[in-house]
Amino acid sequence: MVGASRCFRKLTPHATTGVWPHAVLSAHAHSYQRFTRLHGQTQIPYVVCGNGGHGLTRLTHKGASALRTPLSLDVTGNADKVTLENYDDGDYGYLRVIVTAAQLRIEYHPAGDGSGAKTPDDFVTVDLATRERYGRIAGSLAWYSRTSRRSLVALSEQHIY
Numbered sequence: 001m002v003g004a005s006r007c008f009r010k011l012t013p014h015a016t017t018g019v020w021p022h023a024v025l026s027a028h029a030h031s032y033q034r035f036t037r038l039h040g041q042t043q044i045p046y047v048v049c050g051n052g053g054h055g056l057t058r059l060t061h062k063g064a065s066a067l068r069t070p071l072s073l074d075v076t077g078n079a080d081k082v083t084l085e086n087y088d089d090g091d092y093g094y095l096r097v098i099v100t101a102a103q104l105r106i107e108y109h110p111a112g113d114g115s116g117a118k119t120p121d122d123f124v125t126v127d128l129a130t131r132e133r134y135g136r137i138a139g140s141l142a143w144y145s146r147t148s149r150r151s152l153v154a155l156s157e158q159h160i161y
Contacts, residue, residue, distance in 0.1 A: 020044060022104050022126050025097075030057035031089040032108050034122060035073075036133075038081040043133050045124040047106055049095045051088065059089045085135060086122045096120065103127055 020042055027050040035046040059067060071084040091110040098105040107120035125134040 022128060022131065023047065023106060023124070025049070025095070025106070027052070030055055031059060031087060032091075032093050032122070033059070033087045034085045034108070034124060034135075036083045036085055036135075038083075042131060045085075045106065045126065045133065045135070047095065047108075047124070049093065049108065051092050052094060053092055056089060056092070059087060085124075088121065093121075102129065 020039060021044060024044065024046045026046070026048045029048050029050045031048070031051050033048040035048075037044045037046055067084065067087065069084055069086050073082045073084060075082050086108075088108070088110060091112050093108055093110040096107040096109060098107070103125055105123060105125040108122040109117070109120050113121070123135060127133070
């Protein structure tokens with residue numbers, strides 16, 4: 001991942017203040033990447049969306065196979081568990097962020113889908129009261145609790161909104 005180790009080492013001032021964000025948005029790397037950082041019982045989505053229109057950056061070397069997600073990462077100098085949940089390094093795209101009093105939802109839409117497409121290719125939803133997180137894994141809907149990463153098979157889109 002482009003700068004993932006550096007990003008997770010630098011974004012630790014929360015440890016000194018005791019205040020952790022509901023999500024972290026970044027855009028420097030020229031691709032889309034969604035990580036989950038597990039800090040104690042708190043899961044924090046880190047979303048990189050820098051593929052808005054200038055020179056895409058591949059996450060693998062030319063000729064290498066695609067990364068299989070979810071992918072656990074070793075982050076030097078950090079005890080938190082970090083997982084790459086999803087990525088897109090072949091398309092330009094954008095984020096749609098929806099915030100209500102109850103939740104924060106971050107959707108990723110590839111630009112190539114056009115204006116007629118309404119369904120995001122990837123998303124993460126954070127319940128602002130409980131910090132429980134919903135997201136898309138390998139094309140299916142999943143629910144993450146604060147204490148485990150179990151997926152519930154029977155979730156539908158109606159449970160997200």
